Structures are given as C-alpha cells and as structure tokens.
Amino acid sequence: MDRVRDLASTRAAVIFTKSSCCMCHSIKTLFYELGASPAIHELDRDTNGREMEGALRGLGFKILFQGIGVDPLVYEIDQDPEGREMERALMRMGCTAPVPAVFIGGKLIGSTNEIMSLHLSGTLIQMLKPYQALS
Missing domain, CATH: 3.40.30.10 (Glutaredoxin)
Incomplete structure (x- = not known):
C-alpha cells in the first residue's frame, strides 16, 4: 500500500x-x-488502519528474506476462500499464532519470534543459503 x-x-x-x-x-x-x-x-x-496492517504484514518477512537474497512466496490467507481452513490447519501443525507462518524447504519454522530469533543468531541466513538467487 x-x-x-x-x-x-x-x-x-x-x-x-x-x-x-x-x-x-x-x-x-x-x-x-x-x-x-x-x-x-x-x-x-x-481510518485505513486495517488496510495498512495487512500491507505491513506482507512487507515484514518479505523485505527480510529479499535482503538475504531469497524471494519468498507469500500467501495472503485472508484473501483466499479457504483461508479459515488454512488457519486451522496451521494451528494443528503447531503454529502458536496462525500468521505469519513461515516454512523453509517445506518445513514449518514458526512465526515472528522464531524467525527473528533465527535471524539474530545468524542461523536464518544459513537455512536460506540453498534458496538464495543465483547471481
């Protein structure tokens, strides 16, 4: 936005x-x-707070991952007709909060706290290295 x-x-x-x-x-x-x-x-x-919140949710991890050289695929489940079921499935998989739910290499990594902890420790970059765009 x-x-x-x-x-x-x-x-x-x-x-x-x-x-x-x-x-x-x-x-x-x-x-x-x-x-x-x-x-x-x-x-x-x-007055536009809800729209702005949605835009910000999409930006956060996308910017972080792009800065590392990985172009993430982002699913906006609130815009998907099956979004509610997707949220329930994510919760059953172990997400403490249904969004953001981050998967790397098909494995559920977690939400904001887990991703930021991995990033601060330097582990996130190592996890994403195989997926970095070839220069």
Whole structure:
C-alpha cells in the first residue's frame, strides 16, 4: 500500500502500532529510552488502519528474506476462500499464532519470534543459503 510506504519514509524511525498492544508499547518505550523520536502511527485509530496492517504484514518477512537474497512466496490467507481452513490447519501443525507462518524447504519454522530469533543468531541466513538467487 502506497500510504504505508509514504508514512514509513517520513522519518528515520517509524513505528506502526496499536494503542492497546502491550508489545507495541514496549517497542515505543525502547525507542524513546534510546533517545529516538519515532513517528508513531496507531493503526487502530486510523481510518485505513486495517488496510495498512495487512500491507505491513506482507512487507515484514518479505523485505527480510529479499535482503538475504531469497524471494519468498507469500500467501495472503485472508484473501483466499479457504483461508479459515488454512488457519486451522496451521494451528494443528503447531503454529502458536496462525500468521505469519513461515516454512523453509517445506518445513514449518514458526512465526515472528522464531524467525527473528533465527535471524539474530545468524542461523536464518544459513537455512536460506540453498534458496538464495543465483547471481
């Protein structure tokens, strides 16, 4: 969504959040404690918040994986007629939250926490190495 990209480029640090989310509050506090003055966009208070949230969900891992040299296939299950059943299947497979659910080489890796932990430890790059685009 163009609006997300436009808002994201207004400052060095931009945070899209929800006013009622405790994790969002923690992130905002961390930035303030580090002396940053991020632009804050409360999606639950924006008339286009739901659309922006959907656009952001699609961007996060896609940007991370592309930065590593892998072009991920992204399924937007909320736009699929069988999306509800797909969510239930993901939960049965062990996803603590149905989305985002990340698979690498056909194996369920997990959601946001697992992917970010793997990335911070350097393991994610090693896992994706066989799938990196050939230069």
